[in-house]
Amino acid sequence: MGSMTVANAPTWCTGDVERRAWAVGAEVAAVFADEVDRDARFPVEGVDALRSAGLLAAMVPTELGGEGASLASIAGATRALAAHCSATALVMAMHQIEIWYLILHGHTPGLQGLLRSVATDGVLIANANSEVGLGGEVGRSFCAVERTGDGRFHLEKDVLAVSYGANADALLLTARRDPEAAEGEQVMVGCRPGTFRLDQTTDWNTTGLRGTCSASFKATVDEDEEMIFPTPWGTIGAQCIGATTILLNSVWLGIAEAAATRAHAYVRADARRKIGTTPASAPLLAEVSVTLGEARAIMASTIAAYEAAVGTEDLESASLLLAVRNLKLSVTTLAIEIVSKASLICGLAGYKRDSPYSMDRNLRDVLGGPLMANNSRAAGENAQLLLAMKAI
Numbered sequence: 001m002g003s004m005t006v007a008n009a010p011t012w013c014t015g016d017v018e019r020r021a022w023a024v025g026a027e028v029a030a031v032f033a034d035e036v037d038r039d040a041r042f043p044v045e046g047v048d049a050l051r052s053a054g055l056l057a058a059m060v061p062t063e064l065g066g067e068g069a070s071l072a073s074i075a076g077a078t079r080a081l082a083a084h085c086s087a088t089a090l091v092m093a094m095h096q097i098e099i100w101y102l103i104l105h106g107h108t109p110g111l112q113g114l115l116r117s118v119a120t121d122g123v124l125i126a127n128a129n130s131e132v133g134l135g136g137e138v139g140r141s142f143c144a145v146e147r148t149g150d151g152r153f154h155l156e157k158d159v160l161a162v163s164y165g166a167n168a169d170a171l172l173l174t175a176r177r178d179p180e181a182a183e184g185e186q187v188m189v190g191c192r193p194g195t196f197r198l199d200q201t202t203d204w205n206t207t208g209l210r211g212t213c214s215a216s217f218k219a220t221v222d223e224d225e226e227m228i229f230p231t232p233w234g235t236i237g238a239q240c241i242g243a244t245t246i247l248l249n250s251v252w253l254g255i256a257e258a259a260a261t262r263a264h265a266y267v268r269a270d271a272r273r274k275i276g277t278t279p280a281s282a283p284l285l286a287e288v289s290v291t292l293g294e295a296r297a298i299m300a301s302t303i304a305a306y307e308a309a310v311g312t313e314d315l316e317s318a319s320l321l322l323a324v325r326n327l328k329l330s331v332t333t334l335a336i337e338i339v340s341k342a343s344l345i346c347g348l349a350g351y352k353r354d355s356p357y358s359m360d361r362n363l364r365d366v367l368g369g370p371l372m373a374n375n376s377r378a379a380g381e382n383a384q385l386l387l388a389m390k391a392i
């Protein structure tokens with residue numbers, strides 16, 4: 001990937017990891033993005049290019065064969081990819097979320113081995129936390145880990161959605177810690193290649209985000225007990241929600257930035273055609289730049305707050321949790337506003353699917369942000385949290 005150009009990379013894209021991601025996005029993922037969207041298929045070319053560029057393993061600690069890249073760099077890389085192909089960017093985001101769970105809490109030899117295999121074998125990890133019948137509620141599970149008495153366990157789960165489930169090499173998922181446990185007494189388990197089956201039970205034919213291929217699956221797992229995370233899922237989830245939110249929202253921000261960039265180009269082209277006059281849509285572009293500034297600022301401040309809290313007791317503080325959910329509520333809303341206004345600026349040229357100013361994928365993809373997972377749920381949880389907080 002070293003020979004790839006980083007032409008047209010945005011000014012914020014300065015780090016090595018971010019620039020490599022931009023190159024993968026511009027030179028590979030963008031080429032197949034329309035086809036991936038049309039056919040609702042896995043973005044195999046983009047993901048292979050990420051693997052070849054060392055980006056799937058970039059955040060894996062150096063002692064396990066990775067580059068030890070920061071969460072901020074990986075968020076930037078995700079945002080860079082999203083400008084070109086939402087599916088490739090979301091695969092990057094979700095795989096890195098699994099890496100983050102393993103970095104913070106994968107403290108068994110088996111789980112460390114899984115993390116190492118991302119660097120040595122290019123293993124792609126998916127997530128199967130959601131369960132049929134529970135919607136977006138990941139704090140409960142129906143399914144349970146069944147220990148078989150020989151240091152191994154068996155687990156069956158009806159998963160609501162597993163993005164790129166049919167293409168994943170490994171899997172992380174939640175379950176009750178044993179068949180007698182209450183629904184909220186959950187563990188997270190890791191499944192190495194060859195230890196699980198995913199049988200697809202639904203199609204994935206959506207308005208946008210079509211290339212994530214997030215169908216429902218029946219998961220069947222037979223693994224070693226050392227693949228059960230030693231820390232309860234409640235703690236893992238609370239400590240990792242910041243990284244999850246930062247990475248997913250980097251996708252929505254990247255989609256919005258791409259739309260704003262196209263609208264900017266449209267207005268500048270218009271200005272060149274009518275030298276001496278300000279294009280009629282220029283004030284709307286100025287509005288877009290305000291909103292984009294807001295989205296970029298809340299992303300930057302939340303990344304800084306979360307990274308500063310890692311390794312301290314602040315990682316589970318109410319104020320950080322509030323800020324993290326606000327990042328989602330804010331960026332998903334602002335991104336839709338930015339893409340809608342960018343579409344208005346480009347007018348018919350933006351509405352056409354075959355124009356260089358087309359907003360087709362941006363518009364459809366960005367609408368997935370508020371329901372992955374649902375904003376009403378995040379708002380409801382923050383409403384509860386604020387009742388208990390003494391300061392806002």
Ligand SMILES: Cc1cc2nc3c(=O)[nH]c(=O)nc-3n(C[C@H](O)[C@H](O)[C@H](O)COP(=O)(O)OP(=O)(O)OC[C@H]3O[C@@H](n4cnc5c(N)ncnc54)[C@H](O)[C@@H]3O)c2cc1C
Nearest residue numbers: 127128129130135136161162163214371372374376377380
């Ligand atoms: C593109 C995409 C990829 C995904 N990939 C994965 C994956 O890889 N792995 C995985 O496990 N899951 C994945 N999911 C599933 C995701 O994590 C959620 O489980 C799923 O989006 C929840 O869907 P839902 O709308 O049916 O449920 P809910 O979020 O439960 O929402 C259902 C309805 O209830 C309402 N609602 C819920 N809670 C509240 C509340 N507190 N207050 C008010 N209203 C409320 C919502 O507004 C909504 O109308 C993916 C989802 C999407 C869209």
